[in-house]
Amino acid sequence: MSGAPLRIALLASSQHPIRQPFAGGLESHVWWLARALSAGGHRVTLFAGPGSDPALECAHLAVRPLEMSAAAQVDSSMPSTQFMAEHHAYLQLMLDLAGPLAGAFDVIHNHSLHYLPVAMADTVPTPILCTLHTPPTPWLESAIAVSRGQGAEFAAVSAHTAAAWAHVVGDIDVIPNGVDLAAWPVGAGGRRLIWFGRLVPEKGAHLAIIAARRAGYPLVLAGPISDTDYFVRSISPHLGSGVTYLGHLEQPALAEAIGGSAAALVTPVWDEPYGLVVAEALACGTPVAAFARGGIPEVLTADCGRLVPPDELGALVRAIPETVGLSRMAARARAEEHCSDRVMVDAYIDVYRRLTRAHRTGQSSRYPSSTA
Incomplete structure (x- = not known):
């Protein structure tokens, strides 16, 4: 500067x-x-x-x-x-x-x-x-x-x-x-998956719930309920049994939740203009499994995540175990290279x-x- x-x-x-x-x-x-x-x-x-x-x-x-x-x-x-x-x-x-x-x-x-x-x-x-x-x-x-x-x-x-x-x-x-890399530190990971963002139909949290359950992983959700009808209809009935809503978290708590997760699911049903949640997850060392929509393929690479065809839940389910096994340091390195x-x-x-x-x-x- x-x-x-x-x-x-x-x-x-x-x-x-x-x-x-x-x-x-x-x-x-x-x-x-x-x-x-x-x-x-x-x-x-x-x-x-x-x-x-x-x-x-x-x-x-x-x-x-x-x-x-x-x-x-x-x-x-x-x-x-x-x-x-x-x-x-x-x-x-x-x-x-x-x-x-x-x-x-x-x-x-x-x-x-x-x-x-x-x-x-x-x-x-x-x-x-x-x-x-x-x-x-x-x-x-x-x-x-x-x-x-x-x-x-x-x-x-x-x-x-x-x-x-x-x-x-x-x-x-x-x-x-x-993203401010210092504010999104690398976490130790964990067993669970995370989905975070605005809870609206186009962000597809309901698809993340289905995919996580089919893959056999617990899932936490975080973000503002921007569409109450969607939340009541498509999210709330599925809470429990390994699916937990953490609420609308401030950034430090959100970074801790992301860093404590094995992988992040990004499941939009529209073309994301960029995909800020991908950058934030990678900064925390958390690899990402995502639908290949919009700008997301410009951020995510094979060493830090898996891209699957849009709306193909079966492909997403199969990608989750692979994503969980990816290097957290590789995810952070991608954030440092591309998302700083x-x-x-x-x-x-x-x-x-x-x-x-x-x-x-x-x-x-x-x-x-x-x-x-």
Whole structure:
């Protein structure tokens, strides 16, 4: 992180606070990135849901609440309350960044999934980097297509995600998410398996339960219950008899649970844009058996895990004993090589400095090969 300290604004969700236990992988990623940037001497300001972690040593941009008249609320065009609250929060944010906060930052790093930071990027006199954390979504794709990406630079968390967005952003940087290796220490392993993440249908915890039972291994689950109906219908009835839900753990407890497991199961039924849980498991020395979906094959190699065809439970069951027998040191070595937060942060700093140089000279920071 050589060079003068930068003034960096990080934009996250206006709904979810950036604090433990995390609502999801995106909130976790922003929390770790904010910590690393602050530790590197940079001045970080965070836009996120109320109640974000005060220990991050960041300044905060307040989320403006929406005060809507009774007449507007009953109008036939009124969308959901959450949609309007997010629209209002990001509209106010972008107007502030274009007005009273113009010049307050050297670079703005957008991690939100909202369309307005992209659609209004060209109104802000500060370079904006947008990290694409998800597959294309209708509102965000529309914002990029209409604005043609003007005023924003893009990066993706995996080559898979970059390819999914290429039709609207062209060729962009791929900067894999990193983890703080010191905070995810190698554990001694154990007899049981672990599945961790948001408990929602697309993450496939119910499939991990089936696979673990068929393979004859106990399983622990950890993560937020983000879909109560799914948990009640597909998870809760199967608890007991070797399947235990540990709850929504803060990071140190989660790292201990992962490190005390023989292997991690990663069973998405959608294409994971990156697969942060794979990186976290490997850092703890815990090999991974996973469906080969999305960006996961970019992280997992044969010496630290097993990839099986998507949705093929039989193949996953057969892969579990092989995965349990893999080297924990090889898993950690893969994390050090590919998943380090230091590599990620240095890559982002390089992009920040490229953007600020281009801004000072009035040149475009977009790659010539970009179609945006």
